[in-house]
Amino acid sequence: MPLIAAAGRAFHVQRLGSGAPVVLIHGLVIGNLATWFFGVAPRLARRRSVLLYDQRGHGLSAPADSGFDLATSSADLRSLLDAVEGFEGSVDVVGHSYGGAVALQLAMDEPDRVRRLVVLDAPLPPFDPAEVAAMMEEVDAEQLERLLALDHQQFSDLASKLAVGRGRRGARRADRARHLREGTTVTADLMAEPPLDPGRLSALDRPVLCVYGSTSPFRDRADDLAAGLPDARVIELIGGHLLPLECPAEVVRVVEEFLDE
Amino acid sequence: MNETLDVLRGVIEDVVGPEWAVDRPITMETSFGSDLELESIEFVALAEKLQARYEKVDFVRWLSEKELEEIIELKVGDVVTYIDTCR
Numbered sequence: 537m538p539l540i541a542a543a544g545r546a547f548h549v550q551r552l553g554s555g556a557p558v559v560l561i562h563g564l565v566i567g568n569l570a571t572w573f574f575g576v577a578p579r580l581a582r583r584r585s586v587l588l589y590d591q592r593g594h595g596l597s598a599p600a601d602s603g604f605d606l607a608t609s610s611a612d613l614r615s616l617l618d619a620v621e622g623f624e625g626s627v628d629v630v631g632h633s634y635g636g637a638v639a640l641q642l643a644m645d646e647p648d649r650v651r652r653l654v655v656l657d658a659p660l661p662p663f664d665p666a667e668v669a670a671m672m673e674e675v676d677a678e679q680l681e682r683l684l685a686l687d688h689q690q691f692s693d694l695a696s697k698l699a700v701g702r703g704r705r706g707a708r709r710a711d712r713a714r715h716l717r718e719g720t721t722v723t724a725d726l727m728a729e730p731p732l733d734p735g736r737l738s739a740l741d742r743p744v745l746c747v748y749g750s751t752s753p754f755r756d757r758a759d760d761l762a763a764g765l766p767d768a769r770v771i772e773l774i775g776g777h778l779l780p781l782e783c784p785a786e787v788v789r790v791v792e793e794f795l796d797e
Numbered sequence: 798m799n800e801t802l803d804v805l806r807g808v809i810e811d812v813v814g815p816e817w818a819v820d821r822p823i824t825m826e827t828s829f830g831s832d833l834e835l836e837s838i839e840f841v842a843l844a845e846k847l848q849a850r851y852e853k854v855d856f857v858r859w860l861s862e863k864e865l866e867e868i869i870e871l872k873v874g875d876v877v878t879y880i881d882t883c884r
Contacts, residue, residue, distance in 0.1 A: 570840065577857075
């Protein structure tokens with residue numbers, strides 16, 4: 537398993553393909569690099585050098601008790617990019633859900649490291665306590681997937697099939713949920729996150745593509761976000777919050793069109 | 798005895814870990830989803846190990862051509878057959 541030391545901790549990374557560098561950032565709690573690995577990443581890797589990583593405390597990266605705020609997550613990513621050959625300069629950045637907020641934060645903190653930016657169905661701070669509470673309560677990933685996909689029949693059926701695991705997988709998910717709720721600052725970090733600074737957003741001179749799901753609970757955020765950025769546009773795809781899993785080919789189509797401009 | 802199946806068994810046990818050793822033997826009919834309950838991140842680890850073991854196998858690309866539903870329903874035998882056709 538490829539681990540890279542960055543920001544004083546170990547991050548699990550996967551690299552696919554060759555070409556212009558693009559890094560993909562998964563969402564918090566229910567995400568890990570598997571969000572991309574079977575759908576979006578291999579398609580993008582036909583023409584690009586794709587870097588995937590598990591954020592701190594997620595997937596196969598080192599466990600973490602704290603540091604789930606945007607500033608720390610952005611600093612983690614910057615350290616990681618410094619440590620990966622071919623990613624030391626300006627790269628394309630694609631973030632899903634909370635990863636989209638991390639992508640924006642990185643672009644504001646380190647504009648020289650970001651060429652173009654894709655924000656996929658990201659909620660933005662201040663996070664709605666009810667949304668966060670629901671996420672923490674339903675932190676069992678499969679339940680959450682089913683919840684978010686209720687409006688999307690095909691995905692919903694699929695998620696129900698996934699949800700049958702009550703043995704090994706169920707036990708591990710329960711362990712992880714308990715750890716996240718009781719053993720980390722993830723909820724507190726999310727709730728303490730201040731709104732993105734409108735002044736910094738309006739000064740962000742990088743092209744931004746906002747891709748949101750037609751039935752996603754975060755759909756309304758897209759237009760507000762784009763309105764606050766100097767060079768942003770919105771694309772709506774048919775689907776819910778988990779676009780990279782629901783329609784990876786469509787996601788790649790719009791992302792590549794944007795990155796190729 | 799299928800050699801590829803033996804290799805795959807070893808890789809699966811490696812990924813799943815001894816504490817979750819499956820109480821049933823892994824056969825060509827064993828499903829990654831409903832029998833082994835492999836999590837997606839474990840599937841990543843499995844793909845990586847197979848890629849390292851079989852240079853000619855482009856496991857990730859093979860998976861990327863499938864729908865999520867097909868991946869979930871994959872059986873051990875499907876992977877064995879794919880690996881054997883690559884060699």
